[in-house]
């Protein structure tokens with residue numbers, strides 16, 4: 001414990017402190033390091049988290065017992081937060097466990113349930129029936145505490161038999177979407193009873209819906225990468241492991257500019273960017289004609305481009321370009337600028 005402001009050992013410091021001058025220190029929020037340390041407000045490793053909160057959890061897995069034929073294995077064990085080491089007293093932690101997660105064969109992390117229904121103390125048992133079909137699996141588990149620190153990972157192998165083969169489930173989403181309302185393709189065998197779709201691997205609040213090859217789902221409205229989870233109940237009502245599907249929501253079109261190369265007026269120089277899915281295509285438009293769409297590139301030779309119709313010969317001022325991203329968002333037209341008031345020598349077929 002640091003010693004400052006001591007009246008007995010002549011340490012020589014005179015830090016503003018609540019221990020010396022009460023009223024002004026209250027007003028100015030001044031507490032010297034020694035006074036803070038006496039109350040436990042010390043950050044030994046200087047990471048911004050005070051010692052009593054700077055703890056890590058540990059996790060122990062119960063042995064994964066051989067499963068009776070036709071049964072599904074139970075993943076269970078204990079998660080516990082380890083208190084900051086106390087020099088004189090018993091180590092205690094004031095942090096709680098916030099979750100225990102598991103994954104199967106390197107798949108998505110999934111929540112395991114607390115035995116008493118809630119992760120709200122520093123010592124929590126967990127137990128979850130693994131929704132597995134026949135096969136050998138690697139199970140990995142980790143715990144996380146309320147300050148976000150994760151335990152070392154624990155793992156084990158489990159063999160399941162006589163439950164039956166995993167049904168052929170093939171859920172999918174397009175990788176990019178420009179709308180938060182998406183159709184989830186669920187491709188599952190005939191007889192599949194029901195399906196759940198959720199933005200969370202715990203499926204909290206998600207209803208079981210009757211199986212249909214395709215079902216609508218509304219993504220979070222924030223642009224960016226998102227993950228949604230799908231799980232099924234087979235013809236016998238047995239649930240599957242959740243599947244994680246990635247999708248990028250991109251609602252904003254690219255922006256950019258286009259100019260005519262001053263040295264070669266048949267060349268267009270393009271400069272476009274897109275925050276979400278990237279610039280995929282460029283449309284070249286002359287006058288009121290439909291744009292001719294090409295794969296986006298930073299320069300385009302207009303000579304010999306089939307499909308552009310222009311009469312009379314277009315000037316730079318009558319040509320516009322549009323940019324489209326991979327999700328299908330199209331920008332407003334940009335005028336092609338030119339340093340010269342020259343006519344573009346377009347070859348039109």
Ligand SMILES: [Ca+2]
Nearest residue numbers: 043047049054
């Ligand atoms: Ca710390």
Ligand SMILES: [Ca+2]
Nearest residue numbers: 116118119120
């Ligand atoms: Ca609890």
Ligand SMILES: [Ca+2]
Nearest residue numbers: 250252276325
């Ligand atoms: Ca975009």
